[in-house]
Structures are given as C-alpha cells and as structure tokens.
Amino acid sequence: MAEMLEVSGITKRFGGLVAVNNVSFSVREKEILSVIGPNGAGKSTLFKLISSFLRPTSGEVRLKGERISGLAPHIAARKGVVRTFQETTIFKNMSVRDNVIIAHHLRSKASLVGFFLGTGTATTDEAAFGQSADEILKLLGLAQLADETARNLPHGHCALGIAIGLATDPSILLLDEPFAGMNHEETMRMVAMVRRLRDLGLTILLVEHDMPAVMKISDRIVVLNFGQKIAEGTPSEIQANDKVIEAYLGSEDEAIGL
Numbered sequence: 001m002a003e004m005l006e007v008s009g010i011t012k013r014f015g016g017l018v019a020v021n022n023v024s025f026s027v028r029e030k031e032i033l034s035v036i037g038p039n040g041a042g043k044s045t046l047f048k049l050i051s052s053f054l055r056p057t058s059g060e061v062r063l064k065g066e067r068i069s070g071l072a073p074h075i076a077a078r079k080g081v082v083r084t085f086q087e088t089t090i091f092k093n094m095s096v097r098d099n100v101i102i103a104h105h106l107r108s109k110a111s112l113v114g115f116f117l118g119t120g121t122a123t124t125d126e127a128a129f130g131q132s133a134d135e136i137l138k139l140l141g142l143a144q145l146a147d148e149t150a151r152n153l154p155h156g157h158c159a160l161g162i163a164i165g166l167a168t169d170p171s172i173l174l175l176d177e178p179f180a181g182m183n184h185e186e187t188m189r190m191v192a193m194v195r196r197l198r199d200l201g202l203t204i205l206l207v208e209h210d211m212p213a214v215m216k217i218s219d220r221i222v223v224l225n226f227g228q229k230i231a232e233g234t235p236s237e238i239q240a241n242d243k244v245i246e247a248y249l250g251s252e253d254e255a256i257g258l
C-alpha cells in the first residue's frame with residue numbers, strides 16, 4: 001500500500017517542555033491508523049502538527065510526498081488534510097444539510113458569499129453540492145435528519161462532523177476523539193461507520209481514548225508516551241507490547257486490554 005501521509009522526525013517544544021519528541025510514522029492509503037497514549041503523551045499536539053494548526057520546532061509532515069507542515073491550516077485542508085470534530089466548523093443555526101453543502105465550498109471555485117447571495121457559479125455549484133450532500137448524509141445514516149437544525153442534533157451525532165469533513169473531499173480525514181461522550185452502542189455504530197468509509201477508500205487518522213473502540217477500529221496503532229513513539233503495530237501487537245502495557249500502568253486511562 002502506498003503512503004498517504006508521512007510524519008518525519010517531528011518535534012514540538014513549548015519552552016522547556018518537549019511535547020512531541022522526534023516522532024516518525026506513515027499512514028498508508030486506505031487504512032485507519034490510531035494514535036494513543038496516556039494523558040499528556042502528546043497526542044493532541046501531534047494532531048495539531050499534522051493538521052498545520054501548530055508549526056513544528058523541527059521535522060516535517062508530507063501528504064502524498066508534498067510538504068504540508070508550515071502551511072496555514074486552511075491551505076493544508078485544501079490540500080486534503082482535513083480535521084473534523086471542531087465544534088466551530090458547524091453552523092449551529094443552519095440545517096444539517098446546509099452545513100454539508102457549505103463544506104463543499106472549501107473545494108469550490110465559487111465564494112461562500114456567492115452561496116449566501118445565490119449568484120453565478122455558486123448557483124450552479126449549489127445544485128451539484130446539494131446532490132453530493134444528500135449522498136453523504138445517506139451514507140452516514142443522517143438522511144432523515146437533513147432538515148434538522150444542527151444545534152438540535154441528538155447527542156452522539158458526531159457523524160455531522162464526519163459529513164462536513166467528507167464534503168471537502170479529503171485525502172486523509174483526521175478524527176479527534178470521535179467517540180468522546182458516546183455510550184457503547186453509539187460508539188460501536190460509529191466504529192462500523194468509520195470502517196465503512198475506510199472500505200470505500202478513505203484514509204483515516206484518529207486520536208482516541210476509548211481502548212475497546214481503538215482496538216476494534218484500527219488497522220494499525222501508534223503509541224506515544226512522554227512525547228515519544230514507543231510502539232507501532234496492529235491492535236494485537238500493541239496489546240501484547242510490554243512497553244505499552246508499562247506506559248499505561250498507573251495512568252488514568254484504564255488497561256490497554258479489553
């Protein structure tokens with residue numbers, strides 16, 4: 001499998017603290033790779049480095065061979081590294097469908113202002129975007145909620161974040177704790193959905209605390225501890241890895257096993 005994303009020797013210092021320390025790994029095309037680690041291990045910082053929300057102190061990130069670290073986050077997103085589950089990306093007073101339509105504009109020639117004013121290219125695009133939005137909502141099981149105001153979505157509908165991400169036609173989708181706040185049933189539904197997206201050809205990188213979900217969803221796992229990569233492998237390799245077990249012992253996160 002070809003490499004979609006390459007993280008090479010990436011380091012982030014905050015003053016004297018090294019939050020991410022010389023971490024390297026690759027995400028292959030059409031795989032689900034999870035980054036795990038005890039609290040404070042550097043997962044969020046690594047995520048921000050990959051999505052260009054933070055500039056690395058050293059090292060780099062490449063998408064399909066092209067260096068993306070150092071670019072503004074919206075440029076990295078346009079190039080295909082799309083991060084979801086940021087509350088701010090959702091227009092809470094608009095319908096679910098309109099949120100997904102608007103997200104299409106990230107890759108459109110028409111401006112967002114054009115969309116609101118209903119002018120020129122925007123009108124043509126809107127028909128195509130509407131159709132695409134409907135397909136995405138159907139794929140994610142959100143079709144019946146298309147006209148619902150985003151703020152009214154029942155708890156657990158993080159699927160809207162994914163729908164918005166998909167609308168931007170990502171090369172790699174970054175999921176930031178997609179199962180946070182979900183009960184077991186919601187989590188398992190979401191696991192199945194994300195795997196379905198992978199089967200359709202999407203490449204996915206996620207950070208998550210829910211170990212049973214991580215073990216179920218991941219093709220491969222990268223483990224961080226104190227900013228360093230301590231292991232990389234399949235779920236069963238990670239569960240049997242002594243360094244990983246040791247890192248999790250005594251941490252607030254429960255055991256690595258199921």
Ligand SMILES: Nc1ncnc2c1ncn2[C@@H]1O[C@H](COP(=O)(O)OP(=O)(O)OP(=O)(O)O)[C@@H](O)[C@H]1O
Nearest residue numbers: 014017018019037038039040041042043044045046
């Ligand atoms: N902006 C910042 N300024 C200073 N220190 C920071 C900053 N962001 C993170 N850190 C520190 O970097 C380290 C790694 O933090 P990070 O949030 O990346 O870990 P994490 O693995 O995501 O933790 P958690 O699982 O608790 O969310 C921590 O010691 C944290 O306090």
